[in-house]
Amino acid sequence: MVVLRDVSKVFKTGKTRVTAVDAVDLTVRRGEIFAIIGYSGAGKSTLVRLINGLEPVTSGTLTVDGRTISGASESELRSVRTDIGMIFQQFNLMNSKTVAGNVAFPLKVAGWPRERRAARVKELLEFVGLESKAKNYPDQLSGGQKQRVGIARALATQPNLLLADESTSALDPETTEEVLRLLTRVNKELGITVVVITHEMDVVSTIADRVAVMEEGRVVEEGPVYDVFSNPRTAPARRFVSTAVKTLPTGDAAAKLKRRHPGYLVNVEIKDQTPVGSVLSHIGQRGVSFNIVQGGLETLQGRTYGTLTLELTGEITAIDAVVEQLKTVTTVKEVRA
Ligand SMILES: Nc1ncnc2c1ncn2[C@@H]1O[C@H](COP(=O)(O)OP(=O)(O)OP(=O)(O)O)[C@@H](O)[C@H]1O
Numbered sequence: 001m002v003v004l005r006d007v008s009k010v011f012k013t014g015k016t017r018v019t020a021v022d023a024v025d026l027t028v029r030r031g032e033i034f035a036i037i038g039y040s041g042a043g044k045s046t047l048v049r050l051i052n053g054l055e056p057v058t059s060g061t062l063t064v065d066g067r068t069i070s071g072a073s074e075s076e077l078r079s080v081r082t083d084i085g086m087i088f089q090q091f092n093l094m095n096s097k098t099v100a101g102n103v104a105f106p107l108k109v110a111g112w113p114r115e116r117r118a119a120r121v122k123e124l125l126e127f128v129g130l131e132s133k134a135k136n137y138p139d140q141l142s143g144g145q146k147q148r149v150g151i152a153r154a155l156a157t158q159p160n161l162l163l164a165d166e167s168t169s170a171l172d173p174e175t176t177e178e179v180l181r182l183l184t185r186v187n188k189e190l191g192i193t194v195v196v197i198t199h200e201m202d203v204v205s206t207i208a209d210r211v212a213v214m215e216e217g218r219v220v221e222e223g224p225v226y227d228v229f230s231n232p233r234t235a236p237a238r239r240f241v242s243t244a245v246k247t248l249p250t251g252d253a254a255a256k257l258k259r260r261h262p263g264y265l266v267n268v269e270i271k272d273q274t275p276v277g278s279v280l281s282h283i284g285q286r287g288v289s290f291n292i293v294q295g296g297l298e299t300l301q302g303r304t305y306g307t308l309t310l311e312l313t314g315e316i317t318a319i320d321a322v323v324e325q326l327k328t329v330t331t332v333k334e335v336r337a
Pocket residue numbers: 011012013018019020038039040041042043044045046047
């Protein structure tokens with residue numbers, strides 16, 4: 001659906017050059033929800049602006065739905081853009097127009113006749129659950145309602161692709177969930193491919209099928225959400241995981257934990273089907289006991305991942321034997337202050 005091959009974007013201001021997107025290879029498949037996650041300045045927004053042709057690529061090739069964006073003329077880009085819907089963090093609604101007027105606007109621009117426009121607006125407002133607000137103005141709506149109007153407007157011209165740039169970053173957790181549920185319906189019920197740009201791990205774990213992690217303009221990890229976050233290989237991916245679940249305690253956190261729990265502290269990784277429980281159920285036979293002192297488990301795509309920190313007490317040689325046994329079923333790390 002969206003294919004980037006060796007795509008770079010360099011901004012030049014005076015003598016400074018900023019490589020906002022650096023040699024990115026990426027494929028978003030038709031019908032999936034694909035997330036691009038990264039911290040501020042990683043290049044996510046620039047990547048979106050390349051995909052919808054708002055910025056030209058500096059090098060590389062970019063195609064959307066088989067049509068080449070890189071090097072396309074402005075009129076070709078206009079036609080591609082009608083197949084791409086876009087929603088924004090600040091909603092970008094027109095305050096002087098009613099909800100219905102906002103949703104109708106792209107249809108007007110695309111030259112739809114009045115009657116078809118009215119029918120389409122009604123259908124869209126029903127889909128996002130805002131038919132009763134058609135005559136209201138944006139400033140009479142909550143943030144979540146505004147974003148639902150944004151989604152209705154983005155879907156007006158029946159795009160194949162929806163780009164959501166930090167679409168929930170201005171919303172509280174409950175409203176975020178409501179908007180994410182709507183994006184999932186857009187994907188599942190309407191068959192629209194959705195690309196979500198975010199700096200929030202929760203957004204990715206709630207709705208995405210696959211994820212790309214960006215850092216300094218590069219895609220540093222990419223794959224199914226479970227694979228990337230249950231086994232993060234790069235520093236930014238590990239940092240995102242640690243915002244969702246408690247990972248190996250280090251520094252002060254580890255020192256405090258060790259003061260409270262004088263036994264031998266180990267952190268064990270838990271994944272789907274990891275038989276840590278069956279190892280622990282037998283350690284009493286070695287004279288070792290365990291205490292769960294900290295941890296966090298999450299479900300991603302219906303599968304478990306996370307870590308538990310265990311305090312092991314008993315004879316040191318017996319503890320060593322238990323740690324060796326745990327190592328045969330999972331990754332085990334000693335907690336060090
Ligand atoms: N028009 C521009 N001119 C010059 N530099 C730019 C321009 N747009 C973006 N940049 C730079 O490119 C880099 C990536 O910015 P971008 O906005 O794409 O990151 P981001 O991951 O979306 O971050 P944020 O979430 O803060 O917007 C930054 O260093 C930014 O300063």
